[in-house]
Amino acid sequence: MLENIDWILVKDIISCVFILSGVFFILVATIGLLRLPDFYIRMSAITKGSTLGLGLILFGLGIYFNQPSMLLKVLAVITFTLITAPVAAHVIGRTAVQNKIPFWEYTNLKEFKKYLHREHLEEVVNYDKYEEQVLKKKKKEKKEKKAAAREKFGE
Amino acid sequence: MVVLSFCLLLTAVRFAIGPTLPDRITAFDLIVADVIGIIAIYTEFTGNEDLIDVAIILSLFGFLGSISFAYYLMKITK
Numbered sequence: 250m251l252e253n254i255d256w257i258l259v260k261d262i263i264s265c266v267f268i269l270s271g272v273f274f275i276l277v278a279t280i281g282l283l284r285l286p287d288f289y290i291r292m293s294a295i296t297k298g299s300t301l302g303l304g305l306i307l308f309g310l311g312i313y314f315n316q317p318s319m320l321l322k323v324l325a326v327i328t329f330t331l332i333t334a335p336v337a338a339h340v341i342g343r344t345a346v347q348n349k350i351p352f353w354e355y356t357n358l359k360e361f362k363k364y365l366h367r368e369h370l371e372e373v374v375n376y377d378k379y380e381e382q383v384l385k386k387k388k389k390e391k392k393e394k395k396a397a398a399r400e401k402f403g404e
Numbered sequence: 405m406v407v408l409s410f411c412l413l414l415t416a417v418r419f420a421i422g423p424t425l426p427d428r429i430t431a432f433d434l435i436v437a438d439v440i441g442i443i444a445i446y447t448e449f450t451g452n453e454d455l456i457d458v459a460i461i462l463s464l465f466g467f468l469g470s471i472s473f474a475y476y477l478m479k480i481t482k
Contacts, residue, residue, distance in 0.1 A: 268445065275441060279414045282434060292430050299437035307459075310444045314453065322456050326440070326463055333467035337433060340474040345426040348477060 260312060267309030274302035287353035288345055296338040303330050429473045436466030 278298025285291045304327050311323035352358060416435070440459045447455040 264448075268448070271441065275438065278434065279438075282431065283414055288424060288427055288430075291427065295430050295434050299434055303437050303440055306441045306444050310448055310456070313448050316453075319453060319456065322460065326456070326460050329460070329463050329467075330437075330440075333463070334433075337467055337470045337474070338430075340471055341426050341429055341433075344474045344477045345424075348424075348426070 260315060264309040264313035267305050267312065271302040271305030271307075271309065274298050274305065278302065289342060290353065292338055292342060292345075296334050300330055300334045303327075425477060426474075429470055429477075432473070433466065433470050436462060436469075440466075 275298060278295050281294030281298060282291050285294055307323045307327050311320045314320075416431075440462055443455055443459045443462070447453070447459075
Protein backbone atom coordinates (compact mmCIF):
# COMPACT_ATOMS: atom_id res chain seq x y z
CA MET A 250 0.00 0.00 0.00
CA LEU A 251 2.71 2.43 1.02
CA GLU A 252 4.81 1.74 -2.07
CA ASN A 253 2.07 2.90 -4.40
CA ILE A 254 2.10 6.48 -3.18
CA ASP A 255 3.90 8.97 -5.41
CA TRP A 256 5.89 10.90 -2.81
CA ILE A 257 6.92 13.65 -5.22
CA LEU A 258 3.29 14.37 -5.91
CA VAL A 259 2.56 14.47 -2.17
CA LYS A 260 5.44 16.89 -1.68
CA ASP A 261 4.14 19.09 -4.49
CA ILE A 262 0.64 19.11 -3.05
CA ILE A 263 1.85 20.03 0.44
CA SER A 264 4.01 22.88 -0.84
CA CYS A 265 1.14 24.06 -3.05
CA VAL A 266 -1.22 24.18 -0.06
CA PHE A 267 1.33 26.17 1.95
CA ILE A 268 1.93 28.66 -0.87
CA LEU A 269 -1.77 29.15 -1.60
CA SER A 270 -2.58 29.78 2.06
CA GLY A 271 0.30 32.26 2.24
CA VAL A 272 -1.00 34.10 -0.82
CA PHE A 273 -4.46 34.14 0.76
CA PHE A 274 -3.10 35.74 3.94
CA ILE A 275 -1.25 38.41 1.98
CA LEU A 276 -4.42 39.12 0.02
CA VAL A 277 -6.34 39.53 3.30
CA ALA A 278 -3.65 41.92 4.55
CA THR A 279 -3.89 43.97 1.37
CA ILE A 280 -7.67 44.20 1.57
CA GLY A 281 -7.28 45.25 5.18
CA LEU A 282 -4.84 47.94 4.10
CA LEU A 283 -7.43 49.31 1.72
CA ARG A 284 -10.55 49.00 3.86
CA LEU A 285 -9.66 49.69 7.49
CA PRO A 286 -10.41 53.15 8.84
CA ASP A 287 -7.34 54.13 10.85
CA PHE A 288 -3.61 54.18 10.34
CA TYR A 289 -2.83 52.13 13.44
CA ILE A 290 -5.34 49.38 12.63
CA ARG A 291 -4.04 49.24 9.08
CA MET A 292 -0.50 48.90 10.33
CA SER A 293 -1.36 45.99 12.61
CA ALA A 294 -3.23 44.24 9.79
CA ILE A 295 -0.27 44.59 7.44
CA THR A 296 2.33 43.47 9.93
CA LYS A 297 0.56 40.30 11.04
CA GLY A 298 -0.84 39.34 7.66
CA SER A 299 2.29 39.87 5.62
CA THR A 300 4.54 38.14 8.16
CA LEU A 301 2.35 35.05 8.29
CA GLY A 302 1.83 35.01 4.52
CA LEU A 303 5.52 35.38 3.70
CA GLY A 304 6.41 32.68 6.22
CA LEU A 305 3.96 30.25 4.66
CA ILE A 306 5.05 31.00 1.08
CA LEU A 307 8.74 30.57 1.88
CA PHE A 308 8.08 27.39 3.88
CA GLY A 309 6.22 25.95 0.91
CA LEU A 310 9.19 26.85 -1.26
CA GLY A 311 11.55 25.04 1.13
CA ILE A 312 9.35 21.94 1.03
CA TYR A 313 9.22 22.04 -2.78
CA PHE A 314 13.00 22.12 -3.31
CA ASN A 315 13.67 19.40 -0.72
CA GLN A 316 17.34 20.28 -0.15
CA PRO A 317 19.10 21.26 3.09
CA SER A 318 20.86 24.31 1.61
CA MET A 319 17.60 25.68 0.23
CA LEU A 320 15.82 25.05 3.53
CA LEU A 321 18.61 26.90 5.35
CA LYS A 322 18.26 29.97 3.11
CA VAL A 323 14.48 29.89 3.46
CA LEU A 324 14.73 29.64 7.24
CA ALA A 325 17.13 32.60 7.19
CA VAL A 326 14.58 34.72 5.29
CA ILE A 327 11.74 33.63 7.61
CA THR A 328 13.76 34.41 10.74
CA PHE A 329 14.75 37.77 9.36
CA THR A 330 11.15 38.64 8.55
CA LEU A 331 9.97 37.52 11.98
CA ILE A 332 12.57 39.70 13.68
CA THR A 333 12.33 42.81 11.53
CA ALA A 334 8.62 43.19 10.79
CA PRO A 335 7.49 43.87 14.40
CA VAL A 336 10.44 46.18 14.99
CA ALA A 337 9.66 48.23 11.90
CA ALA A 338 5.97 48.38 12.82
CA HIS A 339 6.81 49.51 16.34
CA VAL A 340 9.11 52.26 15.15
CA ILE A 341 6.61 53.52 12.58
CA GLY A 342 3.78 53.46 15.12
CA ARG A 343 5.86 55.37 17.63
CA THR A 344 6.67 57.97 15.01
CA ALA A 345 2.99 58.20 14.10
CA VAL A 346 2.01 58.84 17.73
CA GLN A 347 4.64 61.55 17.96
CA ASN A 348 3.45 63.06 14.68
CA LYS A 349 -0.13 63.28 16.04
CA ILE A 350 -1.75 61.08 13.42
CA PRO A 351 -5.43 61.03 14.48
CA PHE A 352 -6.96 57.92 16.01
CA TRP A 353 -10.21 56.35 14.92
CA GLU A 354 -13.13 57.76 16.87
CA TYR A 355 -14.13 54.38 18.33
CA THR A 356 -10.67 53.45 19.55
CA ASN A 357 -10.54 52.85 23.30
CA LEU A 358 -7.82 55.20 24.48
CA LYS A 359 -8.33 55.08 28.26
CA GLU A 360 -5.20 53.13 29.11
CA PHE A 361 -3.13 55.15 26.66
CA LYS A 362 -4.26 58.40 28.29
CA LYS A 363 -3.53 56.99 31.75
CA TYR A 364 -0.06 56.06 30.61
CA LEU A 365 0.56 59.51 29.16
CA HIS A 366 -0.71 61.11 32.37
CA ARG A 367 1.62 58.99 34.46
CA GLU A 368 4.61 59.82 32.29
CA HIS A 369 3.72 63.53 31.96
CA LEU A 370 3.65 63.34 28.19
CA GLU A 371 0.25 64.93 27.61
CA GLU A 372 1.66 67.87 25.71
CA VAL A 373 3.36 65.62 23.21
CA VAL A 374 0.23 63.93 21.95
CA ASN A 375 -3.10 65.40 21.07
CA TYR A 376 -6.05 63.05 20.85
CA ASP A 377 -9.05 62.93 18.56
CA LYS A 378 -10.49 65.91 16.82
CA TYR A 379 -13.73 65.19 18.70
CA GLU A 380 -11.97 65.15 22.03
CA GLU A 381 -10.37 68.46 21.17
CA GLN A 382 -13.76 70.01 20.38
CA VAL A 383 -15.13 68.88 23.74
CA LEU A 384 -12.12 70.32 25.46
CA LYS A 385 -12.56 73.59 23.60
CA LYS A 386 -16.13 73.85 24.75
CA LYS A 387 -15.32 73.02 28.34
CA LYS A 388 -12.22 75.04 29.08
CA LYS A 389 -10.47 77.55 26.93
CA GLU A 390 -7.98 78.36 29.64
CA LYS A 391 -6.72 74.83 29.69
CA LYS A 392 -5.95 75.07 26.03
CA GLU A 393 -3.87 78.17 26.57
CA LYS A 394 -1.94 76.32 29.23
CA LYS A 395 -1.43 73.50 26.76
CA ALA A 396 -0.13 75.93 24.16
CA ALA A 397 2.32 77.38 26.65
CA ALA A 398 3.49 73.91 27.57
CA ARG A 399 3.86 73.06 23.91
CA GLU A 400 6.06 76.09 23.40
CA LYS A 401 8.20 74.94 26.30
CA PHE A 402 8.46 71.55 24.70
CA GLY A 403 9.45 73.14 21.44
CA GLU A 404 12.37 74.85 23.09
CA MET B 405 1.70 34.97 -8.60
CA VAL B 406 -1.28 36.58 -10.28
CA VAL B 407 -2.97 37.13 -6.92
CA LEU B 408 0.22 38.64 -5.54
CA SER B 409 0.40 41.02 -8.49
CA PHE B 410 -3.17 42.01 -7.73
CA CYS B 411 -2.10 42.64 -4.12
CA LEU B 412 0.72 44.81 -5.41
CA LEU B 413 -1.77 46.85 -7.41
CA LEU B 414 -4.09 47.36 -4.42
CA THR B 415 -1.11 48.36 -2.28
CA ALA B 416 -0.12 50.88 -4.92
CA VAL B 417 -3.63 52.36 -4.68
CA ARG B 418 -3.22 52.81 -0.93
CA PHE B 419 0.25 54.22 -1.58
CA ALA B 420 -1.29 56.81 -3.87
CA ILE B 421 -4.27 57.84 -1.74
CA GLY B 422 -2.74 57.31 1.70
CA PRO B 423 -3.64 60.41 3.72
CA THR B 424 -0.44 60.53 5.76
CA LEU B 425 3.22 59.73 5.34
CA PRO B 426 3.32 56.75 7.79
CA ASP B 427 0.54 55.19 5.71
CA ARG B 428 2.81 55.32 2.71
CA ILE B 429 5.69 53.82 4.69
CA THR B 430 3.58 50.83 5.74
CA ALA B 431 2.34 50.45 2.16
CA PHE B 432 5.99 50.36 1.09
CA ASP B 433 6.58 47.62 3.67
CA LEU B 434 3.77 45.56 2.20
CA ILE B 435 5.08 46.16 -1.34
CA VAL B 436 8.43 44.71 -0.29
CA ALA B 437 6.69 41.69 1.23
CA ASP B 438 4.69 41.18 -1.97
CA VAL B 439 7.82 41.34 -4.11
CA ILE B 440 9.56 38.79 -1.87
CA GLY B 441 6.56 36.48 -2.29
CA ILE B 442 6.59 36.95 -6.06
CA ILE B 443 10.30 36.15 -6.19
CA ALA B 444 9.71 33.00 -4.12
CA ILE B 445 6.98 31.75 -6.43
CA TYR B 446 9.06 32.62 -9.50
CA THR B 447 11.89 30.59 -8.00
CA GLU B 448 9.57 27.65 -7.72
CA PHE B 449 8.43 28.03 -11.34
CA THR B 450 11.88 28.25 -12.87
CA GLY B 451 13.74 25.97 -10.46
CA ASN B 452 16.65 28.40 -10.33
CA GLU B 453 17.97 28.31 -6.77
CA ASP B 454 20.04 31.47 -6.95
CA LEU B 455 17.01 33.73 -6.93
CA ILE B 456 16.30 33.08 -3.25
CA ASP B 457 19.42 35.12 -2.39
CA VAL B 458 17.66 38.07 -3.96
CA ALA B 459 14.80 37.55 -1.51
CA ILE B 460 17.22 37.56 1.45
CA ILE B 461 18.81 40.83 0.35
CA LEU B 462 15.43 42.37 -0.44
CA SER B 463 14.02 41.59 3.02
CA LEU B 464 17.10 43.19 4.56
CA PHE B 465 16.80 46.32 2.48
CA GLY B 466 13.07 46.63 3.01
CA PHE B 467 13.58 46.67 6.77
CA LEU B 468 16.38 49.19 6.41
CA GLY B 469 14.25 51.43 4.20
CA SER B 470 11.24 51.53 6.50
CA ILE B 471 13.39 52.11 9.59
CA SER B 472 15.28 54.95 7.95
CA PHE B 473 12.03 56.55 6.77
CA ALA B 474 10.62 56.41 10.30
CA TYR B 475 13.83 57.86 11.72
CA TYR B 476 13.72 60.67 9.15
CA LEU B 477 10.10 61.43 10.08
CA MET B 478 11.06 61.58 13.75
CA LYS B 479 13.90 63.94 12.93
CA ILE B 480 11.92 66.45 10.89
CA THR B 481 9.13 66.82 13.45
CA LYS B 482 11.42 67.60 16.37
